[in-house]
Amino acid sequence: MTFDFSPGRFLAVLSKEFVQMRRDRITFVMMIGVPIMQLLIFGYAINSDPRHLPTLVEMADEGPITRAILSGMETSTFFDFQGVVTGPGEGDRALRDGTANFVVVIPPDFERDVLRGLKPDILVEADGTDPTAIGGAAGAMPGIIDTAMAATLTGPLATAARPAAPFGVTVHRAYNPEGETSLNIVPGLLAVILSMTMVMITAVAIVREGERGTMETLIATPVRPAEVMAGKIAPYVLVGYVQTLVFLILARALFGVPFTGSPLAFFVGFNLFIVVNLALGFLISTVARSQMQAMQVSFFTLLPTILLSGFMFPFAAMPGWAQTIGSAIPATHFLRLVRKVMLKGADLSDVMGNVIAILLILLVISAIAMRRYRQTLD
Amino acid sequence: MTADVENAISVTGLTKRFSGRTVVDDFDMQVPKGAIYGFLGPNGSGKTTTIRMMCGLLTPDAGQGACLGYDILTEQAKIKARVGYMTQKFSLYEDLTIRENLDFIARMFAVPDRRSRVTETLADLGLTDRAGQLAGTLSGGWKQRLALAACMIHDPQLLLLDEPTAGVDPKARRDFWDEIRKLSAAGVTVLVSTHYMDEAIQCDFIAYIAYGKKLISGVAAEIPKMIGLSTYRVTGPDITALETRLRAEDAVAQVARFGAVLHVSGTDAAALDALAARMKGPQKWERKEAELEEAFIYLMSGAADNFSGAAA
Numbered sequence: 001m002t003f004d005f006s007p008g009r010f011l012a013v014l015s016k017e018f019v020q021m022r023r024d025r026i027t028f029v030m031m032i033g034v035p036i037m038q039l040l041i042f043g044y045a046i047n048s049d050p051r052h053l054p055t056l057v058e059m060a061d062e063g064p065i066t067r068a069i070l071s072g073m074e075t076s077t078f079f080d081f082q083g084v085v086t087g088p089g090e091g092d093r094a095l096r097d098g099t100a101n102f103v104v105v106i107p108p109d110f111e112r113d114v115l116r117g118l119k120p121d122i123l124v125e126a127d128g129t130d131p132t133a134i135g136g137a138a139g140a141m142p143g144i145i146d147t148a149m150a151a152t153l154t155g156p157l158a159t160a161a162r163p164a165a166p167f168g169v170t171v172h173r174a175y176n177p178e179g180e181t182s183l184n185i186v187p188g189l190l191a192v193i194l195s196m197t198m199v200m201i202t203a204v205a206i207v208r209e210g211e212r213g214t215m216e217t218l219i220a221t222p223v224r225p226a227e228v229m230a231g232k233i234a235p236y237v238l239v240g241y242v243q244t245l246v247f248l249i250l251a252r253a254l255f256g257v258p259f260t261g262s263p264l265a266f267f268v269g270f271n272l273f274i275v276v277n278l279a280l281g282f283l284i285s286t287v288a289r290s291q292m293q294a295m296q297v298s299f300f301t302l303l304p305t306i307l308l309s310g311f312m313f314p315f316a317a318m319p320g321w322a323q324t325i326g327s328a329i330p331a332t333h334f335l336r337l338v339r340k341v342m343l344k345g346a347d348l349s350d351v352m353g354n355v356i357a358i359l360l361i362l363l364v365i366s367a368i369a370m371r372r373y374r375q376t377l378d
Numbered sequence: 379m380t381a382d383v384e385n386a387i388s389v390t391g392l393t394k395r396f397s398g399r400t401v402v403d404d405f406d407m408q409v410p411k412g413a414i415y416g417f418l419g420p421n422g423s424g425k426t427t428t429i430r431m432m433c434g435l436l437t438p439d440a441g442q443g444a445c446l447g448y449d450i451l452t453e454q455a456k457i458k459a460r461v462g463y464m465t466q467k468f469s470l471y472e473d474l475t476i477r478e479n480l481d482f483i484a485r486m487f488a489v490p491d492r493r494s495r496v497t498e499t500l501a502d503l504g505l506t507d508r509a510g511q512l513a514g515t516l517s518g519g520w521k522q523r524l525a526l527a528a529c530m531i532h533d534p535q536l537l538l539l540d541e542p543t544a545g546v547d548p549k550a551r552r553d554f555w556d557e558i559r560k561l562s563a564a565g566v567t568v569l570v571s572t573h574y575m576d577e578a579i580q581c582d583f584i585a586y587i588a589y590g591k592k593l594i595s596g597v598a599a600e601i602p603k604m605i606g607l608s609t610y611r612v613t614g615p616d617i618t619a620l621e622t623r624l625r626a627e628d629a630v631a632q633v634a635r636f637g638a639v640l641h642v643s644g645t646d647a648a649a650l651d652a653l654a655a656r657m658k659g660p661q662k663w664e665r666k667e668a669e670l671e672e673a674f675i676y677l678m679s680g681a682a683d684n685f686s687g688a689a690a
């Protein structure tokens with residue numbers, strides 16, 4: 001069989017796809033709308049480092065040090081003081097029914113004991129059922145107290161400033177000293193958005209021909225598979241470009257996500273990632289019999305992309321088997337690449353490992369897809 | 379494969395299995411150049427599958443053949459460029475307009491002078507003012523007519539038409555057959571599957587397939603003779619009661635009713651004559667030539683099981 005690629009037929013398929021895309025309003029709007037929505041939801045609503053947690057205070061003493069500590073907690077934005085409780089029972093009840101995440105207990109004679117250097121304890125009772133919710137706040141406590149004490153007590157008394165909060169994991173957040181989730185999650189989101197739309201749209205667009213029966217007319221013409229593939233995929237590559245552009249602009253404008261690294265590195269990784277997703281969509285289209293199935297299988301591949309790629313949970317913290325699966329997911333590598341380039345100022349040589357990983361995955365997926373592609377109806 | 383100059387289609391031993399079930403079984407067919415060849419058979423008998431194998435859309439599990447002199451197993455690309463295939467189910471793009479559909483197909487076949495050709499086709503169809511309408515919004519019959527026009531836009535040498543007139547009104551069907559005859563006269567070969575007897579009669583040749591096996595094929599006019607049916611035409615009172623009684627008779631292979639007329643057929647002419655003599659009553663019995671219609675009703679009624687030897 002000779003390899004003949006007719007630019008005329010390729011362009012015909014291409015323009016047909018564009019017309020169909022334009023007529024399919026809902027899908028078209030979704031392609032641009034969904035990424036924006038996801039960006040807003042993940043950027044604003046879903047916050048794995050929550051702040052403004054409802055907090056109650058049980059005050060058995062009062063004075064300048066107490067006030068300094070409480071105001072330090074409030075300005076840290078982790079805690080939101082809702083009121084004062086009068087006895088231990090009330091605080092416990094609030095914790096149990098969830099109206100408060102924290103109860104801060106200032107012991108009797110606190111002010112005097114501090115001044116005498118008796119190291120009194122401030123007890124912070126926390127609702128431990130949601131560790132992620134309180135983790136950040138609890139971790140920040142020692143620092144807040146230190147600062148507050150240091151500001152209040154000067155001179156020889158400063159040595160007395162040693163309250164004992166029994167918790168205190170210092171969280172070191174490199175590249176994101178504020179611990180803002182959006183900085184970390186937004187670049188990762190690009191990987192998820194591209195995976196979702198590119199894989200699904202390609203799979204559905206190809207399967208649609210088979211499902212509607214138009215494939216029969218199409219392959220009864222002299223059109224070559226390569227022309228069909230190229231003509232069908234090219235418009236969606238363009239969609240991927242538009243999505244990414246919109247995404248980068250919004251990430252900058254709304255969340256102040258910087259772009260510190262090399263645009264070239266980003267460009268290489270990004271194009272490769274689009275191609276790998278299109279190949280995956282193509283592979284799914286050879287398995288799925290209907291658009292519905294194509295959609296379902298695409299969603300199925302999306303799940304590990306979100307959960308195991310390091311987007312939702314830190315990759316290093318996952319068990320070994322999950323890391324193994326995660327390494328086979330293209331988004332894992334693209335996500336690292338994007339974070340490195342956008343947040344850490346990486347250039348092409350820094351991300352070579354990620355690029356090669358994506359290339360390997362691409363090779364495997366394309367090989368399987370090509371073996372499965374049929375040019376006939378059977 | 380040597381080029382067959384006489385035949386536009388020449389296939390032997392075509393076999394297709396779907397998950398172990400043989401759908402087309404050892405199928406032979408020779409379609410002379412320029413002929414109108416009718417392809418008949420009950421639902422699910424394998425007509426569509428056979429046509430798909432001929433134009434390279436399905437790979438046969440066994441058998442070989444040539445279409446327009448090109449091997450159906452290895453030269454599908456050449457066949458596709460020269461064949462117009464109209465699918466049974468409407469398979470143009472419903473979300474493209476009529477003009478866009480025609481234009482797309484024309485581009486696939488690299489039709490020279492494309493724009494004027496498309497405009498011309500639209501005019502022939504009488505769809506010029508509706509050219510901008512989405513194909514999916516056409517009525518069923520108009521979809522068929524559009525599909526037919528689309529598969530002829532590149533002036534193919536061979537037309538494979540899978541039930542092209544299903545759902546098409548009588549006037550349009552007549553126009554369609556006029557067009558087919560014109561094309562045939564110009565040397566285009568037409569293989570057309572149909573369930574309509576009035577269309578079968580218009581064909582030069584006919585093949586009849588059932589359960590994936592070809593039962594009979596040959597010149598259309600000779601088919602009834604090949605089957606060897608004798609037929610009586612019965613008219614008169616109490617036809618309905620007579621029909622019930624006749625169905626119980628051994629000599630009668632089939633009773634077909636056409637309004638107030640019964641066509642009583644059997645393969646054993648002598649036995650049928652005897653029966654006619656015995657049953658003579660208020661009704662009038664006339665010996666008549668068996669026609670295609672009876673032949674096919676006979677074939678379709680499954681009485682074909684004990685039929686043998688007549689296959690061409």
Ligand SMILES: Nc1ncnc2c1ncn2[C@@H]1O[C@H](COP(=O)(O)OP(=O)(O)OP(=O)(O)O)[C@@H](O)[C@H]1O
Pocket residue numbers: 378396397401419420421422423424425426427428466
């Ligand atoms: N892709 C397929 N997979 C499995 N079975 C199939 C497939 N295509 C056709 N068949 C089966 O093959 C048999 C023949 O089908 P075919 O469509 O060729 O019949 P037909 O003669 O065209 O019928 P009709 O007159 O109803 O159009 C049917 O039993 C059908 O179920």
Ligand SMILES: [Mg+2]
Pocket residue numbers: 425426427466540
């Ligand atoms: Mg059919």
